[in-house]
Amino acid sequence: MASHDITFPCSTGRPMRAAIAAPGGGKALPGVIVIHEVFGLNHDIRRITARLSNLGYVTLAPDLYDRGSIRPICIAQTMLELHRGNGRALEDLEAAYRFLADQPSVDSSRIGVIGFCMGGGFALLYAVRAPLCVVAPFYGDVPKSADKLRGVCPVLGSYGGRDRIFASQGERLEKLLSELGIEHDVKIYPQAGHSFMSDNLGILATVGKFSPMKAGYNQAAAEDAWKRIESFFARHLKSANPQP
Secondary structure (H helix, E strand, O other): OOEEEEEEEOOOOEEEEEEEEEEOOOOEEEEEEEEEOOOOHHHHHHHHHHHHHHHOOOOEEEOOOOOOHHHHHHHHHHHHHHOOOOOHHHHHHHHHHHHHHHHOOEEEEEEEEEEEOHHHHHHHHHHHHHHOEEEEEOOOOOOOOOHHHHHOOOOEEEOOOOOOOOOOHHHHHHHHHHOOOOOOHHHHHHOOOOOOOOOOOOHHHHHHHHHOOOOOOHHHHHHHHHHHHHHHHHHHHHHOOOEE
């Protein structure tokens, strides 16, 4: 099932670009919001959105950089909001949630979120304040205190051990969730670096391979992570209070 591009009303009411994929079948299915990394809504996020849909979910990937302004400014604003922990990006995620929940093909009681790098940080922030069933942050920022994660839904976290910037965030996520007693599956892949799920192209992706993050696709880690996604999401989305 391939994804296709649509627009939906963002928090300001203007149309925001997004990719959506739906398995079909005539019954209401769980939904998953996919939050892109720093590269934005590109071919790779569309690929991930489609693959998640093939697991039985209606998936929506909003373009958080689509703000009606110059793209570098939109990127800077989004990154600043991640650092502050509030702002329009989180409001746009709420708009994406409402749009997805309103789709006839979606069971609004069963929605989760998955995010990558920047999107992983936003996924955790949003999951604390939204009525979600599951959140999956991939190599993203983690709050420094347990209080900032209090009330979060079950968490599937994945990090690369060769990533000298974010691997420690995975260790902190494991520690904080254990303190809170939140059900979780956090795994650090020793042979993988940052962005091990993503097969990105271009100069920035090439530079990332030689950075302290050692960014780049790692097939073994990615395929293991996909198996964990399938299992964890099935437990917390497919079996969570289904509507008739």
